[in-house]
Amino acid sequence: MVNIKRxxxxxxxxxxxxxHCFSQQDTGMRxxxxxxxxxxxxxxxxxxxxxxxxGGGVVYALTNKALRQSLGGDYAGHVSGNFxxxxxxxxxxxxxxxxxxxxxIGASVNTIMIVYNAGIKVGYYTYMQNDFLFCYSLSAGPxxxxxxxxxxxxxxxxxxxxxxxxTPNVLAGYRVNNELRIGLEVTYEFLGYKFDPALTGxxxxxxxxxxxxxNAPTMYIEWGFGLxxxxxxxxxx
Numbered sequence: 001m002v003n004i005k006r007x008x009x010x011x012x013x014x015x016x017x018x019x020h021c022f023s024q025q026d027t028g029m030r031x032x033x034x035x036x037x038x039x040x041x042x043x044x045x046x047x048x049x050x051x052x053x054x055g056g057g058v059v060y061a062l063t064n065k066a067l068r069q070s071l072g073g074d075y076a077g078h079v080s081g082n083f084x085x086x087x088x089x090x091x092x093x094x095x096x097x098x099x100x101x102x103x104x105i106g107a108s109v110n111t112i113m114i115v116y117n118a119g120i121k122v123g124y125y126t127y128m129q130n131d132f133l134f135c136y137s138l139s140a141g142p143x144x145x146x147x148x149x150x151x152x153x154x155x156x157x158x159x160x161x162x163x164x165x166x167t168p169n170v171l172a173g174y175r176v177n178n179e180l181r182i183g184l185e186v187t188y189e190f191l192g193y194k195f196d197p198a199l200t201g202x203x204x205x206x207x208x209x210x211x212x213x214x215n216a217p218t219m220y221i222e223w224g225f226g227l228x229x230x231x232x233x234x235x236x237x
Contacts, residue, residue, distance in 0.1 A: 045237050046128045046178060048230035051082045051090060053123075053135065055171065055185045057224015059098050064216035066209070067195040070202045071100040071113055076222040078169075078187070080121050080139070084234075094121040094139040096167065098189065098222065111200055112148040115191065117141060117165045128230065133181040135171040135228055140164070145193055151201030159200055163193035171226040178230075185226035191218040 059073025076099070082092030096117035102110060119141015126134045147159035168188050173181030196214040197203040 044129070047084065047087065047234045047237065048128070048179070049084055049232040049234045051084070051092075051125075051228060051230045052080070053082065053137070053171065053226065053228050054079045055169070055187065055224060055226035057185070057187075057222050059100070059220050059222045061100065062219040062221060064195055064218060065213035066197050066203075066206070067100070067218060069206050069209070069213065070197045071102060071111065071195075073220055073222075074099040074101050076187070076189075076220075076224075078139075078167075080137075082121065082123065088124055088126070090121075090123050090125065092121045092123075094119055094141070094167070096139070096165070096189075098220065109151050109202070109205055110149045111151060111202055113195075114146045114148070115165075115189075116144040116146070117167070119165065123169075125228070128178070131175045133171075133173045133175065133183075133228060135169075135173065137169045137171075139167040139169070143191055143193065145191075147200050151205065161193055161199070163191050165192075166190040171228060173226060173228050180230075181228040183226055185224065187222040189220050189222065193218050 054077075056075065056077035059076045061068045061071070061073050076097065078094060078096040080092050080094040082090040084090045094117070096115075098115040100113040100115075117139075119139055121137055121139040123135060123137030125136075126132075141164065143163040143165045145161040145163065147154075150159055167190070169185060170187075171181075171183060171185040173183035176182055194214055194216065195218045197206060197209070198211075198214075203209050
């Protein structure tokens with residue numbers, strides 16, 4: 001056993017000495033330099049004819065006070081298909097949705113407000129050859145507000161309200177490849193609809209409720225993750 005251990009030790013030492021010897025640089029010979037250096041950024045800007053933007057995150061209600069006292073933001077999301085009409089300028093169609101649930105009302109009531117938006121979108125994006133892409137957009141169109149599990153009996157057709165929306169959005173995305181960027185986004189939502197808890201009977205569940213709380217338009221903010229994918233490369237400049 002002792003001889004086996006000694007033999008194994010000699011083999012290991014021999015292998016280490018061999019690697020050490022081969023790793024030494026011979027000063028009498030010149031070897032090519034294999035040092036890796038990062039590739040330089042692309043000098044040509046890439047333009048794509050179309051793009052898709054997707055995002056989602058958590059929601060925080062800003063106004064009106066009646067909304068903040070009765071329902072809190074759950075989550076929101078959006079998706080758009082865009083067409084580039086000029087350098088860095090795109091237009092497209094946008095679909096959005098957001099959900100609000102109970103906050104300070106009784107546990108026996110589980111009212112949910114869902115906002116559906118669909119409209120047009122106009123945006124601007126920065127240079128695609130950079131590692132970071134910033135995309136700024138503005139969407140607008142009609143809105144549908146729907147309520148589930150209301151405190152009072154629902155009328156025929158349910159609790160539905162119609163309005164309009166206006167949505168600025170900012171996306172800061174990091175380059176995955178030439179076409180794809182993934183990052184963080186912030187969305188501000190303005191609805192022409194004035195949230196009124198009396199519609200669904202929630203006013204009976206808000207302590208100290210005052211009708212003046214429902215005078216302001218509905219506004220909320222969403223922050224989370226976003227994705228920008230460009231496709232159909234057109235030209236390079």
